[in-house]
Amino acid sequence: xxxxxxxxxxxxxxxxxxxELVRDQLLPxxxxxxxxxxxxxxADRAAGKTLVIxxxxxxxxxxxxxxxxxxxxxxxxxxxxxTRLALEQYEATLFDV
Amino acid sequence: MSTDFVLGxxxxxxxxxxxxxxxxxxxxxxxxxxxxDACERTTGYKRGEVIGRxxxxxxxxxxxxxxxxxxxxxxxxxxxxxxxxxxxKTKDGERRLIAWSNKLMPAGEDRPSYLVTTxxxxxxxxxxxxxxxxxxxEAKLVEISxxxxxxxxxxxxxxxxxxxxxxERVFTAVSEESARVLEVNASAVFRYEGDDTATVVGxxxxxxxxxFQVGDRILADDNTAIGRARDSALPARIQDYxxxxxxxxxxxxxxxxxxxxxxxxxxxxxxxxxxxxxxxxRLPPDSEAxxxxxxxxxxxxxxxxxxxxxLQSSRARIVKAGDEQRRRLERNLHDGxxxxxxxxxxxxxxxxxxxxxxxETLEPLLAGAAEELGKALEELRELARGLHPAALTEQGxxxxxxxxxxxxxxxxxxxxxxxxxxxxxxATAYYICSEALTNVTKHAQAxxxxxxxxxxxxxxxxxxxxxxxxxxxxxxxxxxxGLRDRAEAAxxxxxxxxxxxxxxxxxxxLPLSDSA
Numbered sequence: 001x002x003x004x005x006x007x008x009x010x011x012x013x014x015x016x017x018x019x020e021l022v023r024d025q026l027l028p029x030x031x032x033x034x035x036x037x038x039x040x041x042x043a044d045r046a047a048g049k050t051l052v053i054x055x056x057x058x059x060x061x062x063x064x065x066x067x068x069x070x071x072x073x074x075x076x077x078x079x080x081x082x083t084r085l086a087l088e089q090y091e092a093t094l095f096d097v
Numbered sequence: 098m099s100t101d102f103v104l105g106x107x108x109x110x111x112x113x114x115x116x117x118x119x120x121x122x123x124x125x126x127x128x129x130x131x132x133x134d135a136c137e138r139t140t141g142y143k144r145g146e147v148i149g150r151x152x153x154x155x156x157x158x159x160x161x162x163x164x165x166x167x168x169x170x171x172x173x174x175x176x177x178x179x180x181x182x183x184x185x186k187t188k189d190g191e192r193r194l195i196a197w198s199n200k201l202m203p204a205g206e207d208r209p210s211y212l213v214t215t216x217x218x219x220x221x222x223x224x225x226x227x228x229x230x231x232x233x234x235e236a237k238l239v240e241i242s243x244x245x246x247x248x249x250x251x252x253x254x255x256x257x258x259x260x261x262x263x264x265e266r267v268f269t270a271v272s273e274e275s276a277r278v279l280e281v282n283a284s285a286v287f288r289y290e291g292d293d294t295a296t297v298v299g300x301x302x303x304x305x306x307x308x309f310q311v312g313d314r315i316l317a318d319d320n321t322a323i324g325r326a327r328d329s330a331l332p333a334r335i336q337d338y339x340x341x342x343x344x345x346x347x348x349x350x351x352x353x354x355x356x357x358x359x360x361x362x363x364x365x366x367x368x369x370x371x372x373x374x375x376x377x378x379r380l381p382p383d384s385e386a387x388x389x390x391x392x393x394x395x396x397x398x399x400x401x402x403x404x405x406x407x408l409q410s411s412r413a414r415i416v417k418a419g420d421e422q423r424r425r426l427e428r429n430l431h432d433g434x435x436x437x438x439x440x441x442x443x444x445x446x447x448x449x450x451x452x453x454x455x456x457e458t459l460e461p462l463l464a465g466a467a468e469e470l471g472k473a474l475e476e477l478r479e480l481a482r483g484l485h486p487a488a489l490t491e492q493g494x495x496x497x498x499x500x501x502x503x504x505x506x507x508x509x510x511x512x513x514x515x516x517x518x519x520x521x522x523x524a525t526a527y528y529i530c531s532e533a534l535t536n537v538t539k540h541a542q543a544x545x546x547x548x549x550x551x552x553x554x555x556x557x558x559x560x561x562x563x564x565x566x567x568x569x570x571x572x573x574x575x576x577x578x579g580l581r582d583r584a585e586a587a588x589x590x591x592x593x594x595x596x597x598x599x600x601x602x603x604x605x606x607l608p609l610s611d612s613a
Contacts, residue, residue, distance in 0.1 A: 021443070029439045032431050068436050075443040079450065 001037065001092035002062040006052040006073045007085040012045050017080040022052065026072060030054070035061020050082070055092070062089060119195060119216035127152050127169055130211060139195075139218050141188035158186040172212060176201050182219070194219045250274040251390055258398040261405065267398035268299025271372060275391045276301050279384055281376040283354070285309055286362075286395060288370040289327055293318045295370065308352050308375075321345050322359035323371040330368055332360040332385035349375065356380045360388040362395045369399055411582045418579050429480055437473035441466055485524070494523045498548060501531055507538050507563075512549035518557065522607050525587045526550075526559055529580050533561040533603045536576055541565025541601060555610055561603045568597035577603075 010018065019041065030036055035057035042051040054069065056062040070087060077084045113120045113133045122131035128151050132144045140147075140156055147155040157165045161183055172179055178199055184192040195216040204210040254270050262270075268286040276284035283302035287295040295317040297309045309315060317324040320343040325333035335357045338346040349357065358380050359373035372391050374384065448462045481487075489497035495514035502509035517523070530548050537546045543565030551558045571577040577593050584591035584605045591605035 021446075025439060025442055025446075029431070029435055032427075032435075034428065034432075064432075068432075068440075072440060072443065075440060075447060079443055079447045081450075 001095050002056045002059055003090045003092055004054045004056070004062060004066070004069050005086070005088045005090060006069075007088070008050040008052070008077060009048055009083045009085055010043075010050040010080070011048060011082075014080045014082040015043050015045065015050050018050065018076060018082060021076050021079060026076065033061070033065055035064070049085075059091075116215075119214075119218065121152075121214050121216070123152055123169070123212045123214065125173055125210065125212075127166070129155060139187070139193055140185060146188075156185045158184050158192060169212070172199060172201055176203075185216075192220075247278045247387065247390070250278045251394065254391065254394045255397075258394055258401065261401065262398075264398055264402045265299065267395065269301065270299075271391050271395050272299045272301035275372060275374060275388060276303065279374055279380075279387055281374040281380070283308070283375045284372065286370060286372050287315075287317065287323050287359075289317065289368060290314065293324065295323055295327075298370070304353075308348060308354075316345065322357045323373050326359040326361040326371045326373075327368045330361055330363075332358065332389060334358040334380065334385065336379055353377050358384040358388060360385055360392045362392045362399070364396050364399045364403070369396065411585060414578060415582050415586060418582070426480060426484075429476070433476040434473040434480075437469050437476070441469045441473070444469065486527070489523060489527050490520075493517045494526055495550075497523075497527055498530055501534065502548070505534060505538055507534075507543055508545040509534060509537075510545070510547045512547070514550040516552065518609055521587065522557060522609055525583055525589070525607055526557060529583055529591070529603075529605065530559065530561055532576070532580055532583075536569070537561070537563045537565060537601070540569070541567075543600070552609070555608060557607045557609055559605055559607070562600060564600045566597070567595045567599045567601050569593060569595035569601050580605075 008014075008018070022039070022041065027039065030039065037055040037057050039055070040051075040053040042053070043049070052073070054065075056065065066089075073084065073087065113131070116133070117135055119135045119139055120131065120133040121129060121136055124130055128149060129147050130149075132142070132147050136156075137143060142155065153159075153162045153165060164183065168179055168181055171177075178201070180199070181197045183195065183197065185195055186192055195218055197214050197216045199212055199214040202211050202213055251274075254267065254274055257267055257270050271286055272284045276282070282304050284300070285297055286299035288298045289295050293316065294314050297311050297313045297315065300309055300311055302308075317327060319325055319328060320341070322333045322335045335341070335346070335349075338349045338355055338357070349355075354375040355377055356379045357373055357375045359371045361368045362370045362372060372388055372395060374380065374388065444462055444466045448459055448466065451458050451462065486497050486500070488500045493515070494517075495511065498511045502511050518526075534546060534548070537543050541563045543563035546561065546563040549560050569577060571581070571593050580593075580603065581591040584607065587607050589605055589607035591603065593601065593603050595601040
């Protein structure tokens, strides 16, 4: 399992608008992507921070979705006026859900 | 002690009366002086009817009368014996064939000379001898019943083949029936494995020896009958395992087999396997010919099973190819046009949020959106063309391929073909050609390719050739197999000639009448 982590600086309002966009615009398409295994959105409202984590079956599907992931997260952040702090990729070494 | 006493007159009389041989005594004129019991039995005459009469009037058939006179004259003149074979006629007029010995008894003091003749009736054994030369009804009946049994056995196997029984069942049946018909202890069907081995695919043995089991892979080199049958493409035999010393011979000897005959099974003109029989004694010389009749049935069974199997796997491949194409199409739509449209939707939303800002902010956003939309459209068009090019429907096969050829990175010459054919034929030909051309651009490393057509009667003949590296293997991957499946599904044919380093030629035919 692999993960792409989008780190965003968000106001509570930006967070909620971003949530809508991800849910309504991105998820339907994302779910049909090869190797897509799930999405987790984490918020620290007090610190003004949002993490969006997408999970991928293998390194191949992580790489294949990298360009679209970058572009679409950039566009989403721009839409809500948030700033993307980082875009990182990880290997999941333990997964117990 | 002397035995002379037994050789008196009484002895001669008893002997004459009891012997199974004919004993007849003639005087110098050919008159019958003595006519024993055996003569009576053979001719049906009583002694009283013939004694004193000239033999030529009684028992010598008129057609041999002259020859008889000559023999008599010779014997009386020379005094020498003259063994003869001649006929006697019976009271009923029948002829009996009799082998005669004779001895002239010289005249004594009180009697004239006379001729003793003894004969053995050959008629019955002569009839037998004639029968052996082709006239014996019994032997013929046996032969006919043997042939009938053989025909029944072959028919049983043929029925099995015709009912599309599995080859395994046919192999077993052939083993059983050939063992029964050829009256041997063991029989087996072997499949050659392309090296010097063969696999037992069917077997039968009466005596439970079980040298081979189905599935055993055994050596089939030129020390074996099945190996020789493969190499010579003719029936082969090992006449006597006791006369040779190989592993196979030892194995066979150990279980009591002396002799083996194997006949090759051909499928599609090449040796596929063999039917072999083994027996404790030397096999008769007609074994090879009789075994061949079974081989032909095995060949039919294998060929028809292969055809069924080919058809089945071809169907499976066509279905699988269809599924794969749909999946590819879905992927292409998702990763291409759909992604662009998602991105476009976000871009337009972003533009809406920027309506208040100046054109320097909006302009690049809208330009990006338009470009994205353009790309999405182009990708959709490409996919649609892959499904079924509009040019094919509107203008036909030739122009559609021309259009396709212009977009390929390799120089492709498309032969003229203006005539329209049925949708089905045009679509099949188009896909075969476009797939073959895709292979050319992907794998062949070619600089140019050529597509040509010819209509011959009810058939469209096509050929796609390139100047690439060749060496395409019809078995590897499904590319070429997929092409053949398409052609064959439409009732056509497809062949690929691809010698390494000398380009690839795909040729084939499609029936123009829309029967498929």
